[in-house]
Amino acid sequence: MAIIEAHDIKKSYGNLEVLHDVDLSVREGEILGLIGPSGSGKSTLLRILDLIEPANEGELSVFGIDTIADRGSWLDLRRRMGMLFQRPIVFNASVYDNVAMGLRYRRAPRDDIDRKVKDALEAVGLSRYIKSRATDLSGGEQQRVALSRVLVTDPEILFLDEPTANLDPTSTATIEAIVTRLNREANMTVVISTHDLAQGQRLAHRVGVMLEGMIAQTGASREIFHEPKDRRIARFVGVQNIVPGRVVSRSDGLTVVEARGKQILSTTPPPADEVEMIVRGEDISLHRREPGHEEAENLFPATVTAIEPTAPFVNVTVHCGCDLVALVTARRAETLGLREGIEVWVSLQAKAVHLIPQAEGGKLTDTG
C-alpha cells in the first residue's frame, strides 16, 4: 500500500524551477533511496513530502490523506513523520533538551519524556553525554543526537536528507544500522536521499534516480544499477562502458550487436536497431590465458591500453575494436601482472550487457 503518493509535483523558487512534474509513490514499510547529483532537487522534494513547505502544483497524499485539499491537517500529519537533515543541526542546549524537543512540542508528560529520551540516547550510544552541551559534541555525535531527537517521537515515516554526507565511517555505520533495524523491527517507512551510490544500493529496497528535478527511473537497485533506462542514468549510476552498436540478429533469446566489427551477445531483447550497450566495469573479467568458453558468454582477446588505480580497485582499459573499461581488484591486477601493452582475454556474460535505444546524436560520442 502506498503511504505517500505524489503526482506532478512542481516547485520553483523565484524564476528557478527546482522540481518539474515529480511522480513518486512510497510503499508502507519500505526503504526508498533517492539518488541523484547535488542540485537535482532531492532535498526540496523531501521538504515537500514532509510538509515543511508547500509545492506550487501537484497532488500529494500522505497516510491516505489528500494534503492539498486538507491544509489544516499538516501539523498532525507532520507529527507522524520525522526528518534528519544533511548538516548536523543541534540547538545550543543540553543533549537532553535537544532530544526532548519533539516530545515537549507534543506536550508529553514529564516522566514519559524522561524515559523516552534516555532510551533514544541509549540507542545511538550517547547516554554518557546526556548532560553535555550539544554544540560541544563532534559532527558525527551531533548527527546522532539529531537522529535520536527524531526517533524519540516514533515517526511512521522517516525522511533522511543525505544524513551521512559528511560524517566519519563509524557514525555513518551507526546511523545506517539504526535505520535498517527500525525499518525491519518497527516497520518504519524510510525515504533516504543520498549521492553516495553505495549507500543507496546498500540500504534501499527500491531506488529512485533523480536528475534535473525529475524522477528519471525507479526500481530495485539491481535494475537501476545494471539496467538503467537511458544514458544519463547510466552515467550517473557509474556505468563505465556505454558503447554504440547495431543489432544484427536475434536468436535463442540472445541479441547479437555489432560494434566496430566486433559481435557481442546480449540477453536484452533489442529495443531498437541502433542501440547502446551498457556494461558495468565490474562485470568484465580479464584472464591471462584463454579460459573455457561458457554458454551465453562473450570471449575475446584484447590489448591493455591503460591502467588507472582507484583504490581499492583498478580501472583497466582494454582495446578490442572498441575500448572497454574493466574494474578489477588491486590484488587481482597484481596476480594477472597487468601492464600496458600486454594481451589479455576478456570474458563478459551476455546478461551483463544491457541494451538501450541509441540517443539522438549519441552515435558520434563515446565511440572509444
Add this chain to the structure above:
Amino acid sequence: MKTRVISGGLLRGGREASLTRWKENRKRYVDWCTIGFCILGGLLVGITVLAIANMATAELANPAHLIEVATSSEVIGSILLTFCAGANAVLLLVFFGTPLAYVLARSRPSRFKGVVESIVDIPLILPHTVAGLLVYLLFMRRGWLGAPFGEIGLAFEDAYPGTVIAMLFVASPFFINTMREGFEKVPVHLENVARTLGASTFTTFRTVTLPLSLRHMYSGAILAWGRAIGEFAGVIMIAYYPFIISTLIYHSFTTDGIQTSRSIAFTVILISFGVFYLLRRMTRFMGRYDDRV
C-alpha cells in the same frame, strides 16, 4: 642576599635589552592606516566631549544652582514622564512591531514588500516637524482616529497618550529594522528542524526564533527608546503639555534664559548617559546567540 641582588640586576639588564629591541621593532611596524582612522574617529568623539566639557565647566562652577534645578519637582517629573512615555511607546512597538519584523524577514522580495518597507522607513526620512504634523492631524480632536478615540474618552491632544503615539511613530523604524535584522540572522534550517519535530509555526517562532533574536530585540528597544525620549518636534505638535524633557528645556530656554535651561540639559545628559551605559552593559546577559548550523 647578595646573589639575589646580582641576579636581579642581571635579569633586569636582559629585560631592558629585549625591551629596547622590542621598541625598535614596534617603531618599524607602524600601521598608518589604523592611526589615521583613530585620528579621524577621535575628532568626531572629540566634538561631543568638548561640547559636554564646555557645559560641565560652566555648570560645575555653580553647583548650588545645578542641584537646585536638578532636584526641582518640575524637572524630576518631566524626566520621569519622558522615560515612561518612551518605555510605553517601546512596549507598544515590541507588541506590534515584532510580528511585522518577522514577516519582513521571512518573506520573499516582492513589489508589495518593497512598498511596506518604504512605509516603515517613512519616519526616518521625514523632517520631524512633518512627522509631528502627520501624527497631529490624524490624532487631533477632529482627526480620523482622534475623533473615535475621543468618543471613548481617550484624548491625544496635550495629553500623555499623544506623547506616546508621537514617540511611537518616530521610533518605530529603529525597532522594526533592528528586530528584522535579528530574525534574518536566525537560520531557516533551525526553524525547519523545529517544524519537523512537530512544532507549529507559532511554536517555532516562540521557542526557536524569538529566543535567538532576543539580543536584537533588546538593542532595538534601546535604540527606539533613545530615539523616543529625544524627540521634540514630533511631540510638541500634538502634546505641548505635559512637558517632556525636550519641551521643558525649550520652554525654559525661551522664558527663563540660558542658565536654567543649561542646568536642566546637564542633568538630562548625566542621567541619560548613566541609564544608557547601564542598559548597554546589560546586553551581554541577553539571549543566546551562538547556535551552530
